[in-house]
Amino acid sequence: MPENVSSDTGRIPLSSRQDWCWExxxxxxxxxxxxxxxxxxxLRGSLDVGALRDAVAEVTSRHDALRLALVTGTAHPxxxxxxxxxxxxxxxxxxxxxxxxxxxxxxxxxxxTSLPLDLTGPLVxxxxxxxxxxxxxxxxxxxxxxxxxxxxxxxxxxLTEAYNRRMGAMSTPAPTxxxxxxxxxxxxxxxxxxxxxxxxxADRARVLREHGSAEPLGGTGVALSALTGDYRLIPMTFTTGxxxxxxxxxxxxxxxxxSLLLAALVRSVGEVYGxxxxxxxxxxxxxxxxxxxxxxxxxxxxxxxxxxxxVRDPADFxxxxxxxxxxxxxxxxxxxxxxxxxxxxxxxxxxxxRTCLSHLDFRLTGxxxxxxxxxxxxxxxxxxxxRLWEYPRTFPELIYASAQAARGNAGTLFLDLRMxxxxxxxFLCYEAGYHDESSVRxxxxxxxxxxxxxxxxxxxxxxx
Numbered sequence: 001m002p003e004n005v006s007s008d009t010g011r012i013p014l015s016s017r018q019d020w021c022w023e024x025x026x027x028x029x030x031x032x033x034x035x036x037x038x039x040x041x042x043l044r045g046s047l048d049v050g051a052l053r054d055a056v057a058e059v060t061s062r063h064d065a066l067r068l069a070l071v072t073g074t075a076h077p078x079x080x081x082x083x084x085x086x087x088x089x090x091x092x093x094x095x096x097x098x099x100x101x102x103x104x105x106x107x108x109x110x111x112x113t114s115l116p117l118d119l120t121g122p123l124v125x126x127x128x129x130x131x132x133x134x135x136x137x138x139x140x141x142x143x144x145x146x147x148x149x150x151x152x153x154x155x156x157x158x159l160t161e162a163y164n165r166r167m168g169a170m171s172t173p174a175p176t177x178x179x180x181x182x183x184x185x186x187x188x189x190x191x192x193x194x195x196x197x198x199x200x201x202a203d204r205a206r207v208l209r210e211h212g213s214a215e216p217l218g219g220t221g222v223a224l225s226a227l228t229g230d231y232r233l234i235p236m237t238f239t240t241g242x243x244x245x246x247x248x249x250x251x252x253x254x255x256x257x258x259s260l261l262l263a264a265l266v267r268s269v270g271e272v273y274g275x276x277x278x279x280x281x282x283x284x285x286x287x288x289x290x291x292x293x294x295x296x297x298x299x300x301x302x303x304x305x306x307x308x309x310x311v312r313d314p315a316d317f318x319x320x321x322x323x324x325x326x327x328x329x330x331x332x333x334x335x336x337x338x339x340x341x342x343x344x345x346x347x348x349x350x351x352x353x354r355t356c357l358s359h360l361d362f363r364l365t366g367x368x369x370x371x372x373x374x375x376x377x378x379x380x381x382x383x384x385x386x387r388l389w390e391y392p393r394t395f396p397e398l399i400y401a402s403a404q405a406a407r408g409n410a411g412t413l414f415l416d417l418r419m420x421x422x423x424x425x426x427f428l429c430y431e432a433g434y435h436d437e438s439s440v441r442x443x444x445x446x447x448x449x450x451x452x453x454x455x456x457x458x459x460x461x462x463x464x
């Protein structure tokens with residue numbers, strides 16, 4: 001067994017990071033949505049399947065998060081409001097399948113990539129599809145309960161190194177397991193830690209209530225109870241020149257691009273909806289323990305940030321928002337379910353949607369702080385042309401498991417922006433049965449204006 005990995009295969013409580021994901025998973029009708037992260041690698045060339053299988057075994061035996069399975073007390077896992085988990089097996093197997101005569105390669109790939117994970121079994125599924133002797137598709141599927149975005153980078157680095165070592169292309173020894181997710185989850189649930197968290201949850205709930213967390217943005221459907229949402233998008237585009245100006249402004253203000261854009265969004269929502277305080281959600285990386293930066297598992301967590309719009313000076317407001325973003329990393333360990341129950345009233349054992357405590361949610365992809373993220377390029381498998389393969393995935397219409405989950409999502413405005421070819425493009429998303437379209441468009445228009453004007457507002461900081 002890998003070094004420092006617990007040999008106890010008994011019951012393990014969910015970590016606080018897994019808590020929010022389980023709430024989110026239970027927010028949906030299981031036939032509607034699967035909380036899995038799936039991607040595919042197209043491998044062209046002479047693949048050594050045995051070496052890949054051994055590499056998979058090496059990496060998955062080192063990271064116990066990849067071998068976790070849920071243990072519930074019900075026949076239907078999603079009926080369990082708080083399951084536990086256990087470690088299964090010594091490694092995750094690699095399934096190798098061919099394309100049958102009755103299916104095309106596209107049909108075979110679609111069948112594998114569209115297959116949701118079964119919550120009663122392993123939360124990881126690795127499949128190699130053989131299309132031809134020199135062409136394969138490697139499909140990797142993980143439930144979000146055991147995997148996050150940072151895990152993907154760690155997994156691909158270790159998997160390629162393990163394969164290349166077996167192909168004689170690397171001489172470095174395999175890394176040791178210096179961090180156990182199982183032990184992390186147990187430490188996270190130690191009695192003294194839980195007692196401290198209860199006090200911190202109570203304090204955070206007070207702050208969120210003071211900032212109107214239980215008072216949703218005014219809309220046309222405050223009592224929305226439909227279990228399906230009518231979500232609509234308002235396109236957003238910032239040109240290369242505008243992006244350059246935004247980055248220059250962020251550098252001048254000594255804040256991240258994310259914080260700068262979030263400040264413009266918060267101000268826009270506050271002005272249009274007449275709010276002097278708001279709550280927004282960000283994703284905190286959550287890797288705060290020593291050794292966790294090289295560990296696979298779910299560490300990230302949605303964290304609520306409290307904003308005071310009474311801070312009118314533009315420069316002061318930018319730093320107010322940036323401070324809230326930075327502080328979010330210190331709150332990733334607070335269990336979302338308990339926090340939401342402290343602010344709202346849980347209806348029976350219904351789950352809380354991940355943004356139920358927030359008025360707005362902002363995602364920014366492809367640009368971090370002051371530098372651009374590197375796009376995904378070739379994956380360095382020795383002797384292979386290995387690349388991420390963009391494949392279409394189709395999902396049925398989203399259906400929520402309860403009215404509480406539906407309301408928890410409908411009241412939030414979602415801004416999603418992505419860097420592409422030097423431009424920022426994306427959309428402002430809203431639920432049309434809840435929000436008045438004219439109000440949301442007013443937010444979008446004001447956000448565009450404020451974002452373009454920010455260079456003027458922060459220009460006086462250039463010499464600071």
